[in-house]
Amino acid sequence: MCPWAWGSEPAFRRLRTALAGRVHWRRAYAILFDDEDDPAPDPAAETAYYADYVERISVHTRAPRAARLSRVAASSWPSSLVAGAAELQGADVADRVLRRLRETVFVLGEPADTMEGAMAATLSVPGLDPDRLRTDAASSGVLERVHADRAEARRPVPEVLSVQSGSPHPGTAKETPDGGYRYALPTLLLRAPAGYRAVPGWRSYGAYAAAVGELCPGLLDLSAPLSPAEALERHRSLTGPDRGLLAEGAWPPPGAVPLETANGLLWMHPDEASAHPAFG
Numbered sequence: 001m002c003p004w005a006w007g008s009e010p011a012f013r014r015l016r017t018a019l020a021g022r023v024h025w026r027r028a029y030a031i032l033f034d035d036e037d038d039p040a041p042d043p044a045a046e047t048a049y050y051a052d053y054v055e056r057i058s059v060h061t062r063a064p065r066a067a068r069l070s071r072v073a074a075s076s077w078p079s080s081l082v083a084g085a086a087e088l089q090g091a092d093v094a095d096r097v098l099r100r101l102r103e104t105v106f107v108l109g110e111p112a113d114t115m116e117g118a119m120a121a122t123l124s125v126p127g128l129d130p131d132r133l134r135t136d137a138a139s140s141g142v143l144e145r146v147h148a149d150r151a152e153a154r155r156p157v158p159e160v161l162s163v164q165s166g167s168p169h170p171g172t173a174k175e176t177p178d179g180g181y182r183y184a185l186p187t188l189l190l191r192a193p194a195g196y197r198a199v200p201g202w203r204s205y206g207a208y209a210a211a212v213g214e215l216c217p218g219l220l221d222l223s224a225p226l227s228p229a230e231a232l233e234r235h236r237s238l239t240g241p242d243r244g245l246l247a248e249g250a251w252p253p254p255g256a257v258p259l260e261t262a263n264g265l266l267w268m269h270p271d272e273a274s275a276h277p278a279f280g
Contacts, residue, residue: 007061030153066109124275171201
């Protein structure tokens with residue numbers, strides 16, 4: 001549910017493609033909106049402020065944003081539990097479920113901040129078993145996993161406690177109400193036998209690639225980008241920044257279904273569009 005993380009997805013998609021089969025990629029759900037947070041005294045004012053905040057971030061990331069945000073998410077827990085449960089059904093299903101959950105906020109303006117809302121967002125995701133998803137999302141194993149992610153996010157490595165960067169979101173760790181710290185979102189932590197590198201905040205693909213190169217020279221696959229049609233088949237929905245990082249060739253991809261957002265088009269695979277809440 002973090003707009004900086006949403007804006008970083010094109011770089012992460014390219015990085016995952018360039019590292020496919022070479023690394024283990026693990027997401028940690030840090031819980032941006034916690035159940036322990038106090039409710040806003042004026043929800044309408046909070047929503048207006050947060051919508052403006054997302055708009056200002058989108059100037060830097062160029063990521064799509066909703067024409068209207070209905071509310072600030074009450075909790076990150078339901079979507080995090082559903083996203084974590086989806087991982088038990090394979091990487092492709094998990095990626096598509098997480099994308100749908102992000103789009104509830106940044107495309108539809110209706111955050112999936114309840115279990116019913118999060119489940120509804122996943123309807124007709126290809127390959128998904130919805131009954132298993134609901135069962136797994138309510139299981140003690142997934143709950144323990146997300147609790148562990150939340151705790152891990154609140155044990156940042158020392159390098160992110162003070163960050164010097166020209167990025168508009170350098171990624172310095174955030175102070176928590178109990179006087180501790182958590183990672184700023186997103187933060188990528190690369191681990192290898194030779195050590196680790198923390199890459200916090202909003203960064204270019206080149207910054208991520210450089211960190212990988214420093215830690216594991218020669219690990220990145222430098223093959224040519226996908227065609228637009230191949231990128232759409234793989235990722236199911238593409239934004240303007242996705243186009244610049246993931247695909248090379250005539251645009252839009254053949255058969256892609258356009259969806260208007262507040263700051264440009266998002267392009268969907270026709271099978272995705274046929275089942276997506278935006279077209280329901």
